[in-house]
Amino acid sequence: MRVGFFGHRGRVGSVLAPALEAAGHEVRGIGRGEEANLSGLGAAIDFTQPDAAAANARAALEQGVPVVVGTSGVSGEELEELDALALERSLQLLVVPNFAIGAVLMMRLGEAAAEHLPRAEIVELHHEGKKDAPSGTARATAERLPGEPPIHSVRLPGLVAHQEILLGGEGQLLTIRHDTFSREAFVPGVLLALEKLATLPPGLTVGLDRLLESP
Numbered sequence: 001m002r003v004g005f006f007g008h009r010g011r012v013g014s015v016l017a018p019a020l021e022a023a024g025h026e027v028r029g030i031g032r033g034e035e036a037n038l039s040g041l042g043a044a045i046d047f048t049q050p051d052a053a054a055a056n057a058r059a060a061l062e063q064g065v066p067v068v069v070g071t072s073g074v075s076g077e078e079l080e081e082l083d084a085l086a087l088e089r090s091l092q093l094l095v096v097p098n099f100a101i102g103a104v105l106m107m108r109l110g111e112a113a114a115e116h117l118p119r120a121e122i123v124e125l126h127h128e129g130k131k132d133a134p135s136g137t138a139r140a141t142a143e144r145l146p147g148e149p150p151i152h153s154v155r156l157p158g159l160v161a162h163q164e165i166l167l168g169g170e171g172q173l174l175t176i177r178h179d180t181f182s183r184e185a186f187v188p189g190v191l192l193a194l195e196k197l198a199t200l201p202p203g204l205t206v207g208l209d210r211l212l213e214s215p
């Protein structure tokens, strides 16, 4: 597929763009301030920053191109506007808080465990360059747990992306932990997103869950 990639020179983009090429996709990189000419592309991907992603996604949808957003921190209001635009244009808008398959499983396992141990807290730990806190994954996890579980954010050198769901009961603690050690962890999820994008209904889909289940 021919893919437009916003943020191809970033920490994630510089790993993903060559991996997509190696998998047979043709990548057109679009850096900050560069014109977003996406006509004729099969999809656009965004791994930029929270204050840029919505405008990039809008530009793609306005040019008739479905979008995969990996950037975290896009506001609910912006997502609502993008959802409306995607529906109007009959295009897919896939927003994925975490492309690591292990992290998707962590969220699922946390949700299942909370049926029996409903008192949960989330600890998310990331590299010090991460601009948003709490992380998109932590917020997406919290939405799947009962009540409003507190989220604790850690930013330190040496970390990549890590998260623990702590579920406490009388005399016991269950910890579900996922570690991303390198950005290669996101490659299979992004390839899956591109492969299955056209099978999604138009408008906003959040997360990889539905794609993991579809044949």
Ligand code: NAP
Binding pocket: 006, 007, 008, 009, 010, 011, 012, 013, 030, 031, 032, 033, 047, 048, 049, 050, 052, 056, 069, 070, 071, 072, 073, 096, 097, 098, 099, 100, 130, 131, 186
């Ligand atoms: P990064 O290293 O800061 O890279 C962002 C890149 O986007 C930079 O090359 C930046 O260019 C570029 N950029 C900024 N504004 C732009 C614009 N308007 N148009 C085009 N490009 C633009 O960040 P990162 O670590 O790669 O992470 C990117 C985003 O992905 C973050 O929100 C992060 O939280 C998220 N993320 C998501 C997942 C997931 O699985 N969903 C995984 C990891 C990270 P300059 O260098 O010129 O600023």
